[in-house]
Amino acid sequence: MSAADPPTLTKLEQLDQAYAKTERTRKLYTMLFLGVTVFVMAGGFTLAEDMNSGGFFSGLSKFFDYPSSIVSEAIEAGWSWFPLLIEFLPALIETVNMAAVGTILGAVLALGLSFCSTRNLGVWAPLVPICRRAMDIARAFPELILALFLIFVLGASPVPAIIAVAFHTAGALGKLFSEVNENIDRGPLDGLAASGANWFQRMRFGVLPQVLPNFTSYLMMRFEINIRASAILGFVGAGGIGAELRKAIGWSQGAETAALFVLLFLAIMLIDQASGRLRRRMIGDGLQPL
Structure with a gap:
């Protein structure tokens, strides 16, 4: 190579440049x-601002007017506010029951779908994409839309809410369960297979003990979500605490609205505490044979 030739780059320098x-x-x-995102959001905000009767920034000053009126009416009610908690407790129990039944039914379906959609569990290969698409379809339909359709078919009752919650839960939990299954240790499965265990026995004794703490955590988290979903479905005729909320908000009953919100908060807080305690116990004490 002559002195006029340019120096040759090393492999590392070429990689650095690339x-x-x-x-x-x-x-x-x-x-x-x-x-582009900022431009589209700014344009959309400006268009929406022009179409509204009020303005976004002028309305910010009134943002806390309604919550403050609810709190003030609850304070003005004094000791007579606490009996409202007892009065609305049956509605909360109905909502929790709807969420619990829907969660249990959805979890059972999700358990089967998760095992049949995980490739490393020795499932028949054509079954995997079928179960995955089934979970996609279940997650694609919001509970509210499905409940509205079922209320039109079955009438206003808790049954449409339970079916809608169970259907959506099957898709959401099935996806989470399958991701947990993908990260298991295959050692116990190989040992069970070598000893002659069938597929169901391998799932029962080789997979479930590994995934059960995470399954329980996801299940309780979904139960919380389904309580809120069941409360929302009450607005469209499914009953429970949502129906009471619709009446209280519609008639501007601040004390009653505050009592309903407090009941919902307490229910979700108790479920969260129970979930954490149950999971810690399962992990700390070890899993016992079912």
């Missing part, structure tokens, strides 16, 4: 994406 070029391209695309 990485730097890729990084510059990525930053450019990121900035373009952010710019």
Whole structure:
């Protein structure tokens, strides 16, 4: 090589240059994406602002007017506010029952779908995409839309809410359960297979003891979500605490609205505490044979 020839780059230097070029391209695309996003959001906000009767920034000063009126009416009610908690307790129990039944039914379906949609569990290969698409379909339908359709078919009752919650829960929990299954230790499965255990026995004794703490945590979290969903479904005729909330908000009954919100908060807080305690006990004390 003559002195006039340019120096040859080493392999490491070439990789550094290629990485730097890729990084510059990525930053450019990121900035373009952010710019387009900000432009679209600003344009959409301006259009919505022009179509509204009021204004967003002028309405910010009134943001806390309704919550403050609820709190003030609850304070003005004094000791007569506490009996409202007892009065609305049956509605809360109905909502919790709807959520519990829907969660249990959905969890049973999710358990089967999760085992049949995980490739590393020795499932028949064509069954995996079928179960995955079934979970996608179940997650695609919001509980509210499905409940409205079922109320039109079955009438106003807790049954449409339970079916809607169970259907959506099967898809959501099935996805979470299958991801937990993908991270298991295959050692127990191989040992059970070597000893002649069938597929169901391998799932029962090789998979469940590993995944049960996470399954329980996800199940309790979904139960919390389903309580809120069941309360919302009460607005459309499914009964429970949602129906009471619709009446209280519609008639501007601040004390009653505050009592209903407090009951919902207490129910979700108790479920969260029970979930954490149950999971800690399962992990700390070890899993006992079912």
